[in-house]
Amino acid sequence: MNQAQGSRQDAQSLPGCYRHPDRETGIRCTRCERPICPECMISASVGFQCPDCVREANGSAPAAASRPRTIAGGTVAADPRLMTKLLVGVNLALFLVQRSTGDRFTERFELIGQAYVPLLGSVEGIAQGQWYRLLTAMFLHGSYIHILFNMLSLWWIGGPLEAALGRVRYLALYFVSGLAGSALTYLLAEPNTPSLGASGAIFGLFGATAVLMRRLNYDMRPVIALLVINLIFTFSWANIAWQAHIGGLVAGVVVGYAMVHAPRERRTLVQYGTCALVLVVIVGITLLRTVQLT
Incomplete structure (x- = not known):
């Protein structure tokens, strides 16, 4: 396999953003771990979060939405310190x-x-x-x-x-x-x-x-x-x-x-x-x- 083929396969292995599937990304939301592109990244105290998790944390998500989690699976607290x-x-x-x-x-x-x-x-x-x-x-x-x-x-x-x-x-x-x-x-x-x-x-x-x-x-x-x-x-x-x-x-x-x-x-x-x-x-x-x- 030549280098060009390897590079194409590496790129194809990257997941697409969950909101923009055509955009490949190596970054994931630190709460739900869904892939997010630069447009969807929202800076957090640790890493980046997706728009859905940010809305959930702010209390504006639908009642049926699951509670956001940290990258380790813990509950996101109002006072993280x-x-x-x-x-x-x-x-x-x-x-x-x-x-x-x-x-x-x-x-x-x-x-x-x-x-x-x-x-x-x-x-x-x-x-x-x-x-x-x-x-x-x-x-x-x-x-x-x-x-x-x-x-x-x-x-x-x-x-x-x-x-x-x-x-x-x-x-x-x-x-x-x-x-x-x-x-x-x-x-x-x-x-x-x-x-x-x-x-x-x-x-x-x-x-x-x-x-x-x-x-x-x-x-x-x-x-x-x-x-x-x-x-x-x-x-x-x-x-x-x-x-x-x-x-x-x-x-x-x-x-x-x-x-x-x-x-x-x-x-x-x-x-x-x-x-x-x-x-x-x-x-x-x-x-x-x-x-x-x-």
């Missing part, structure tokens, strides 16, 4: 609690594998059954700079991702990524080394954003450059739990891929089944490390 706002609010509120109560509160809920606590006169940690630390450590921070950078990153990258995935899927991604970062830290870090911060979950959002941008055929260079910069900081600065960053990133890529590439007919099963499998791995890692320490 609500969960991101709540997550930022919870992190800030707990940071204020940390500042007002002192180290006692932080030591009770930070991630630590196993350590002697002089104030309590006992050995405490995840190895002693305090598995809640895998979760609570995700909402604690060690300094004003620490929480400032994490919350700016969460707001900047979390909002568009929440709009693309929908609230429930976005929260599932956030918590699974954060728990994966905590589990890898528990496995690889020294057991008496404390760790805390939302970085594992945020790196998961970075990974999922890269997958989403690839899915939408966006320019990958900005997100890759930002990710590389963050990884350089991860491995060059002292007192950074690189294990949490890598664990969150890997989980974010895996879950993010399932979210945006799951076949429509089995979308929910694939998406939440993947989250469940990652959680099983997290539990396995935690059990393995606990056996090693006890």
Whole structure:
């Protein structure tokens, strides 16, 4: 086959716009995934939407029309950043609690594998059954700079991702990524080394954003450059739990891929089944490390 024939066949393989079938296009609506041509593209917070979905979102569609969905199958919300706002609010509120109560509160809920606590006169940690630390450590921070950078990153990258995935899927991604970062830290870090911060979950959002941008055929260079910069900081600065960053990133890529590439007919099963499998791995890692320490 010569190049001209191959080019013609590639062009013929492109679908036609659902409103203008004679116009071939490689762009799809991020809500209903129908092909749309440049004339029908309406810019959205993530990608482009078709005129029908925009009318539905504005409440002007016929009553019988189906409710618009995000690219991952989630429900399109009136406030696409609500969960991101709540997550930022919870992190800030707990940071204020940390500042007002002192180290006692932080030591009770930070991630630590196993350590002697002089104030309590006992050995405490995840190895002693305090598995809640895998979760609570995700909402604690060690300094004003620490929480400032994490919350700016969460707001900047979390909002568009929440709009693309929908609230429930976005929260599932956030918590699974954060728990994966905590589990890898528990496995690889020294057991008496404390760790805390939302970085594992945020790196998961970075990974999922890269997958989403690839899915939408966006320019990958900005997100890759930002990710590389963050990884350089991860491995060059002292007192950074690189294990949490890598664990969150890997989980974010895996879950993010399932979210945006799951076949429509089995979308929910694939998406939440993947989250469940990652959680099983997290539990396995935690059990393995606990056996090693006890």
